[in-house]
Amino acid sequence: MENNRGSWSSRFGFLMAAVGSAVGLGNLWKFPYLAGENGGGAFVLVYIGLVVLLGFTLMLAEMTIGRHANSDAYGSYNKIKKGWGFVGGIGILSGFLILSYYSVVGGWVMKYIVASFTGTGTDKAAFFGNFISSPVEPLVYHLIFMGLTAIIVIRGISGGIEKASKFLMPALFALLLVTVIRSVTLDGAMEGIKYFVTPNFSEITLKVVIAALGQVFFSLSLGMGIMVTYGSYLRKDEDMEKDAFIIPSLDSLVAILAGFAILPAVFALGFKPGEGPGLMFITLPAVFENMPLGSIFGALFFVLVFFAALSSSISLMEVTVAFGIDKLKWSRKTSVIIFTTLMFIIGIGASLSMGEWSDFLIPWIDGKSYGIFDFLDVLTSYYLLPLGGLLGALFIGFVWGVPNAVKEIKIGSKFVTEKLWSILIKFVVPILVFLILLSTTGLLDKLLGL
């Protein structure tokens, strides 16, 4: 692996692969419903604030670690400082758990490609609810989605997905714009637009901040070593400072467009914004139904969501698979087959927890109990990814040393934000993430309450 690691064929190819990993269900499915559940504009404002403070900083940090060490997530940390590979290890575990339920949602998207033609009936919420809670059909789609991810990862990523992303990402963008225009011009859309763009400061609660932080990590693919891995394939003259600005900006732009595609329609069509995970699946079919050639647009749209999900899921799987290859010395094929099987099985639990197994709840340290699907989401987005990010920042600040990281960045970049970045990575990111993590666990409340 050391001798033959390869590198990105072009800067554009790298950017598209990184954007392909970042832009996915997190932007199109999760962001709008989280905004809907957490006060609309209040959530959007906190989210953007955290992207500016943490997103850019950690994106650059992870890429720098990878390019310097030139190895996978586990190996890169370990190479720079022996004994720190566990930070990459936490990321690998996160990727494994995320993909288990991500694939279930990927399956829902595939179902909706089909349903664009076969129809979703008059009661969209009931259609969605019945589908995800049924015992067999979602599992079939989950299996197909997992299988497709496996096939691509077995073949290696470069040719297919890099090429495909270059075409698909711009296409997704164009169709998203069409959907936004349709949604914001519906009768009654204004209320939704207002809800989405007006931050009501009294609604900025701890819950909103926690949700936004988890979403920043999830949506930017941070805290789990993907950007370390992708950074390891970068050339030394790459301007990482610019990349770390472009990737989060594009990712946030897509998330915000998704909000404009979905939330105005929610209000116009008389749904509630706090609908949860069903938001995209319930509103968009209704939006498309109101359009000329709606079923074609609808199908196309969900096809692109599907590709966005797939380009993210392969990056998730690649992190785990690379660990099987590098550390456990398995062949790529063995590694893919074993991990796919395990993820598929955990995903069965996630899917069934939407119906048959909804009574099976897992108690958690925050005092709440979660079904399997929610548990995987909460554990990864709100705990493991922020923890990975926190440790990554501490690693640079206090183990590897900011000056060493700066030296690496400066090889290919002017690094005009050097001073700011140095302070952010050493102090602001660790303190902020630590405090939010602490309150996520409920410990902060207890400490303050004492």
Ligand code: PHE
């Ligand atoms: N960022 C991806 C999305 O928004 C999901 C993802 C999370 C991918 C973590 C890789 C790592 O859908």
